[in-house]
Amino acid sequence: MTDATLNTMEKPRNQWWDVWDQFKTHKGAVAGLVFLIFITLFVTIGPIIWDVDPGKLNIRNKNLRPIYMALFDSEAKTAWANPMGTDNLGRDIMANIMQGGRISLAVGWTAMILSVFLGTLIGVLAGYFKRLDGLLMRFTDLVLALPLLPLLLVMMLLFRDPLRAAFGPENGIFILIVVGIGITSWMQTARIVRGDVMALKEREFVLAARSIGTPSRRMITRHLLPNVLSPILVSATLGLATAIITESALSFLGLGFPSDFPTWGKILFDSVDRMTQFPERVLWPGLAISLTVLSVNYIGDGLRDALDPRIRGQ
Amino acid sequence: MLDQTSKPLVSVRDLKMHFPIHAGLLRRRVGVVKAVDGVSFDVMEGETLGLVGESGCGKSTCGRAVLRLYDITSGEITIDGEEIGQRAQGKLREMRPTMQMVFQDPQASLNPRMTVEAIIKEPLDEHTKLSESEKREKVAELMDAVGLNRQFAKRYPQAFSGGQRQRIGIARALALNPKFIVCDEPIAALDVSIQAQVVNLLEDLQEQLGLTYLFISHDLSMVRHIATRVAVMYLGKIVELAPREALYDEPLHPYTKALLSAVPEPDPSLATKKERIVLKGDVPSPANPPAGCNFCTRCPSVMDICKTQEPEYFEVSPGRFTACHLYQNTNDTAE
Numbered sequence: 294m295t296d297a298t299l300n301t302m303e304k305p306r307n308q309w310w311d312v313w314d315q316f317k318t319h320k321g322a323v324a325g326l327v328f329l330i331f332i333t334l335f336v337t338i339g340p341i342i343w344d345v346d347p348g349k350l351n352i353r354n355k356n357l358r359p360i361y362m363a364l365f366d367s368e369a370k371t372a373w374a375n376p377m378g379t380d381n382l383g384r385d386i387m388a389n390i391m392q393g394g395r396i397s398l399a400v401g402w403t404a405m406i407l408s409v410f411l412g413t414l415i416g417v418l419a420g421y422f423k424r425l426d427g428l429l430m431r432f433t434d435l436v437l438a439l440p441l442l443p444l445l446l447v448m449m450l451l452f453r454d455p456l457r458a459a460f461g462p463e464n465g466i467f468i469l470i471v472v473g474i475g476i477t478s479w480m481q482t483a484r485i486v487r488g489d490v491m492a493l494k495e496r497e498f499v500l501a502a503r504s505i506g507t508p509s510r511r512m513i514t515r516h517l518l519p520n521v522l523s524p525i526l527v528s529a530t531l532g533l534a535t536a537i538i539t540e541s542a543l544s545f546l547g548l549g550f551p552s553d554f555p556t557w558g559k560i561l562f563d564s565v566d567r568m569t570q571f572p573e574r575v576l577w578p579g580l581a582i583s584l585t586v587l588s589v590n591y592i593g594d595g596l597r598d599a600l601d602p603r604i605r606g607q
Numbered sequence: 608m609l610d611q612t613s614k615p616l617v618s619v620r621d622l623k624m625h626f627p628i629h630a631g632l633l634r635r636r637v638g639v640v641k642a643v644d645g646v647s648f649d650v651m652e653g654e655t656l657g658l659v660g661e662s663g664c665g666k667s668t669c670g671r672a673v674l675r676l677y678d679i680t681s682g683e684i685t686i687d688g689e690e691i692g693q694r695a696q697g698k699l700r701e702m703r704p705t706m707q708m709v710f711q712d713p714q715a716s717l718n719p720r721m722t723v724e725a726i727i728k729e730p731l732d733e734h735t736k737l738s739e740s741e742k743r744e745k746v747a748e749l750m751d752a753v754g755l756n757r758q759f760a761k762r763y764p765q766a767f768s769g770g771q772r773q774r775i776g777i778a779r780a781l782a783l784n785p786k787f788i789v790c791d792e793p794i795a796a797l798d799v800s801i802q803a804q805v806v807n808l809l810e811d812l813q814e815q816l817g818l819t820y821l822f823i824s825h826d827l828s829m830v831r832h833i834a835t836r837v838a839v840m841y842l843g844k845i846v847e848l849a850p851r852e853a854l855y856d857e858p859l860h861p862y863t864k865a866l867l868s869a870v871p872e873p874d875p876s877l878a879t880k881k882e883r884i885v886l887k888g889d890v891p892s893p894a895n896p897p898a899g900c901n902f903c904t905r906c907p908s909v910m911d912i913c914k915t916q917e918p919e920y921f922e923v924s925p926g927r928f929t930a931c932h933l934y935q936n937t938n939d940t941a942e
Contacts (some may be wrong), residue, residue: 308722308761497716501779503676505730506703515729519720602763603719 315599322595325588332585336394347392348553351383359386359573378573380564390577393555397537398585400470400556404536407475409529412482417513417521419483420490430487437480442542445473449548466550470543474536482528489521523597530593534586541582557582615649615685616819617673617787622646622682622692624665624672628894640894642668644843646682647920650787655813655820657834657851659827659866663890665843666823667711670789673821674706675699687786704734704783711792713772717764723750723775724760730782749778753808770801777808781816789821794829802826806833827870831855836926839863842901843893845920848928859929861906900932908933 316322354372357379362369371378377387419429449469456465493499494517502516541558543549550556557578564574598604624643627636642665650656660666672679675691684692687705694702707730710716717726727746731737737745747757753774764772773793780788790809794802810833812818824830830837831851838848839862847860858864865884872878886905891897897904903913912932920930 497710497712498718500671500676501708501710501716501776502718502729504674504703504706504708505779505783506700506733507729508700511733515721516718520718522720601720603765 311605312599315605316595319591319595319598321591322599325591325595328584328588329592332394332581332588333398336391336398339391340388340395343387343391345385345388347384347388347555349384351379353383354379355381355383356571357383358571362573377577378571380574381567386560386574386577389555389560390557390581393557393560393578394581396467396550396554397540397557397582400467400474400540401533401537401585403471404474404478404540405529405532407471408479408532408536409482409525410479411475412479412528413486413518413521413525415479416483416486417490417517420487421494421509421513421517426487429483433480433483436477439477441477445477445539445543446546446548448473449543453548462551463554466554470540470549473543474539478532478535478539482525482532485524485528486521489524490517493517493520522600526593526597526600530590533589537582537586613651613653616652616687617650617821618683618685619649619673620647620683620685622669622672622684623680624668624677625680638894640892641843641896642893643672644893644896645920646840646843646845648838648845648848650819650821651835652786652819653813653817654835655822655833657830657837658821658823658840659825659830659837660840661825661866661890663893664840665893666825666840667791669840670708670791670821670823674708674789676708704730705785706787706789707780707783707785708789708791709773709776709780709793712796713769713776714764714796716776717772719764722761722763723755723767726764726775727778727782730779734783745782746778749782752781752812753778768801769797770804773797773801773805774808777805777812781812784816785818787819787821789823791823792825793822794826795824802829809833827867839866842890842896844901844930845928846902846930850926853927859923859927859934860902860931861908861933862902865907900930 354375356370357375358366358369358371359378360371360373360376362378363371375385375387377385377390379385380389415429415433419426419433452469453466456469459465460468499512499516502512507515537558540549540556541561544556544559545562549559560578561575561582564571564578568575622643623641623645625639625641628638628640629635630637644665646665646669648656658666658669668677671677673684673686675684675694675696678696679692682692683690686702689702691699691702721729724743724746727749728742731742731745735742743760746760750757750760755771755774755778759767764775767775773796776793793809794805797805806829809820809822813820820833822830822833834851836848836850837854838845839854839860840846841862847854847858847863849859854863855867858867861884865886868882868884872881884907886907888905891901891904897914899915900906900913900918903909906913910932916932918930918932918935920928921935922928923934
């Protein structure tokens with residue numbers, strides 16, 4: 294009798310709550326999520342509250358140390374107006390880190406999404422359709438064999454000016470860098486996904502779906518993609534890290550954003566020369582990059598576990 | 608035994624399924640594995656045709672080929688009056704609801720990322736235009752029919768035991784009210800106690816819904832329990848096909864005799880008396896079958912003709928088919 298009432302009463306619980314419950318048990322993932330939310334708010338809301346122009350030069354107040362240096366060294370030049378100090382041209386470092394974080398995170402996420410999308414698409418097509426396999430994988434090998442940094446440099450030289458003319462200096466460079474990083478880092482994802490899809494394709498549940506008459510398109514979205522989610526998530530988290538670091542490297546080589554346009558990587562490389570005198574200028578952007586990458590890695594880890602019904606609820 | 612009024616629902620003529628072997632640097636085709644090599648049989652409406660044979664003889668391939676899960680090499684397959692042997696996969700889609708399959712490994716045949724409800728609902732999503740709530744109601748009915756608790760609908764397959772998973776597989780196969788179900792060793796991966804449950808469930812469903820089964824198994828006693836007629840396969844060919852009683856009481860083909868003599872005898876006093884026919888040697892490779900009869904390398908009553916000439920598959924007496932030279936010339940010796 295109670296069973297009957299339960300049957301009619303029971304409204305099935307939304308499965309995303311189960312995912313969230315499992316995610317919460319992964320302490321690292323929760324810490325990572327908190328940090329990622331913090332850093333995202335810091336770079337998006339931050340400049341509204343701390344509305345100092347990051348590009349404004351103030352030669353009189355150059356080379357200010359962060360205010361906490363006053364605790365160790367009473368002779369250090371500090372000022373409350375620049376809590377994290379200023380650089381050798383007197384620009385406020387905190388405003389720069391906020392502005393740089395915006396660009397770095399935007400580049401990192403967009404390039405990662407682009408490369409994971411490309412990698413998954415090519416991997417699934419190559420793994421599922423036997424006819425495309427040879428062609429797509431040889432193409433992947435070809436791109437893998439290219440020396441990437443010189444290729445990026447050539448791309449920058451060739452396309453920088455037309456894109457700048459078309460989309461404006463900032464957007465043009467942004468598109469160029471995102472596309473450049475995206476199309477040179479999808480190969481690992483493609484190979485991993487292809488291998489997994491090929492293994493899954495031979496499983497009986499795929500055969501069962503074929504006996505039902507599921508067309509290829511839904512076979513991929515319903516049966517294959519959910520089962521290759523774990524490797525995709527892992528390569529996505531690694532991809533975000535690589536994208537931020539590649540952008541830094543490009544900025545360092547002078548082929549990224551223009552010099553008055555801060556990114557975390559660029560602040561870092563600009564400060565390397567005076568690292569011994571002003572360690573904080575390397576420390577803060579470096580810490581921001583590492584912690585962002587680390588937090589995304591942990592979130593990916595937790596998400597992978599939470600989305601796997603075999604792990605969930607155990 | 609054989610009801611003359613019943614008509615064949617499925618008829619297979621000279622079905623061949625050859626898999627190419629590629630080798631070498633250029634992946635050139637160097638030969639073929641003749642997994643199924645010229646198989647013909649009919650399955651009458653409402654009956655269960657048992658398909659037995661040892662591992663690797665092509666039983667499962669045959670079952671899958673009949674449902675056109677493979678693109679067959681040659682042959683004709685007629686299901687419910689429609690010839691589907693050479694039809695393109697895309698055009699087969701509308702035929703799929705008529706023919707379904709229950710798989711061997713209940714663990715592997717269910718997508719671990721889908722809930723039970725989603726798994727059973729998939730055929731309904733593909734082939735019907737029911738609303739979400741109608742589909743959910745139909746899923747609950749199917750779960751009742753195979754003896755699963757409705758409240759487990761939102762759980763994932765790994766939360767179930769092997770027998771329960773096989774029930775999920777059966778519910779999925781039943782979702783579209785098929786006429787013909789290929790059961791590909793549905794009980795091989797289950798405990799003996801669960802095997803009986805699943806087989807009884809299959810029998811009950813057959814009675815209620817008038818299903819027709821092609822029951823593939825290597826368990827001879829289980830086939831004896833469920834099948835109406837039995838076909839014995841050896842190395843890609845059917846060597847004997849007969850009504851159940853006739854086949855078990857008086858096997859014709861030497862291979863069937865050997866196979867049946869290997870069935871364990873539960874009575875110990877009879878077991879010691881029983882003479883077993885022990886076959887020597889291995890099954891030849893299906894990539895390189897022997898000349899003449901496939902069984903000639905191991906046959907206890909081999910003749911000269913067996914090594915040169917392939918025996919024809921013919922009707923020895925009404926309803927009994929075999930492919931053996933022993934019965935070819937002297938039809939009257941076989942009863």
